[in-house]
Amino acid sequence: MGMRIDPAVDRAVDLAIGLVVGVVVLATTHGTPHAAPLDVTATLVAAVACLVLALRRRWPLHTFLVSSVAAEAYLVFNHKTANGMLILAAPLIALYTVAESASRRRALTIGVLAVSAFAGLHMLAKPASWLGAENLALAALGGLAVAAGDGARSRREYLAEVEARALRAERDRDADARRRVTDERLRIARDLHDAVGHQLALINVQAGVAAHLLDAQPGRAREALTHVRHASRTALGELHDTIGLLRQPGDQLAPVDPVPGLTGLPDLLDTFRRSGLAVSASGLGDALDLPVPVDLTAYRVVQEALTNVCKHAGAVAVHLLLQRTGDALTIRVENAPAAHPRKAATPGVGLVGMRERVSALGGSLEAGPRPAGGYRLTAVLPLEAR
CATH class of the missing domain: 3.30.565.10 (Histidine kinase-like ATPase, C-terminal domain)
Known part of the structure; x- marks a missing residue:
């Protein structure tokens, strides 16, 4: 079985990813000498866009929508700075999670709609750049996020299927082993009944004859007891042969008579x-x-x-x-x-x-x-x- 990670650890890791993205965005956007001053509202919007990633595994689609809206709001506040585009890394990470948790068709649909929406908003903000480097990079990164998420989902499903097949194979092996043991037990029971049971039945009959004739006809009673002795010797031999088949591998096997026919x-x-x-x-x-x-x-x-x-x-x-x-x-x-x-x-x-x-x-x-x-x-x- 695959290793399971505590959900609290997952949330802590996702929160750390959001903090790193937020710090990088703020540092590159407002940390240069000619950058725009740091605005409280823009900072809060950037924090929402990045820190909401802590919830991306539990609510992937909602996290993606909130992060996308907050990222676009941040770009509106900082439309004069070029480095502000890094804020889109947060919704792209959320888009990756959506593609990982949803079906391929749904992930592609959401990815196309999201990239189209981002490109449309950028075109409204900068009409001359509808085929600019920013939109082309956004489309490429969106496609990469969807492809990476779909690949992760496919790999997870493949591993789950492999584990399920291994479990089914193990159960089938156990069932087959139990069936073989049952068949062998029934075969041994039939052999014991056919071989030893036959001789014991004769012993029972002859013993009854001997008991009935012991006083009246001792000669015939003695003959019946001779048959009892012969049948019992045969039964012991056949029982010995059958038990010899039950020896463990590596045990010294006693010679057995040919199979009767x-x-x-x-x-x-x-x-x-x-x-x-x-x-x-x-x-x-x-x-x-x-x-x-x-x-x-x-x-x-x-x-x-x-x-x-x-x-x-x-x-x-x-x-x-x-x-x-x-x-x-x-x-x-x-x-x-x-x-x-x-x-x-x-x-x-x-x-x-x-x-x-x-x-x-x-x-x-x-x-x-x-x-x-x-x-x-x-x-x-x-x-x-x-």
Whole structure:
């Protein structure tokens, strides 16, 4: 931001300028050996013309008018002396302030009218000098005052615009940084839900099976606990990989596994089959040679869809279809009706996360009950991902 000056200091400086102009005018007009004697009225008029400059920043136009009238009155009282023209320096300074504080058109209008008025009065006082040196100098100095004031105003507006742009750029950078942090936080949340949440859901299901069969069928309960151990180990590994992405720059990064894709579907389906789902799949050959974003999103959609079936429907038959048509990959997951549907204790965010992932690629996702019972999820992913 620009440096601000106390208005009282500005007025003191302007008053000093007026005093200097007044002293110079009186000294050059009445301080020479053959000059006219100093008149009290002329002195008062000169003081008004010069000292009113102390108010030029607050009331520029009024100051200019008062100084101009007083300066012309002083010239009338001292029309026989040539040095009296220096009194016009006071209204010219005021004219500079008018041009600095007003628009360019207004400043030019006031400047032309003022110089014309001064020249007209001088012509009335000295008809033979309408193209004399005094009027020409007055016109040149008036134009210079207007040009200098307009230049100062333009520079001040330019600096204000530069400062405003800098502030806007800083605010935009802050907003962009906050947006990036929010996007990254949401991405990490989705990754944690898709990776770790999937394994925790399997652990929950298998732990429930083990608790139910512990007394009646210890062998199956032991098998379920083995699945719990395997899923928990996988969840810890995926959590370790995700946390590794949160390290600060310069930290030693732990090695991570490759990003999952549809090539890992057989292992994923085996995991759900061990959990009790009767999973069948078709069209796995259509899942080859996909763009990386589409491949990862398709894997996460299948993973989340099967996890939801496992949580809410239990051990039911599930069919997975992958179909590549034209420039899109269609994923359909359908499950049979559950014998004992499970109601979630709290609303899940898995479907929300899937929609966000699919929408980010420009695709669509539909999910809902089937007419014949059970549940169906259909996702369409464009191969030319955005």
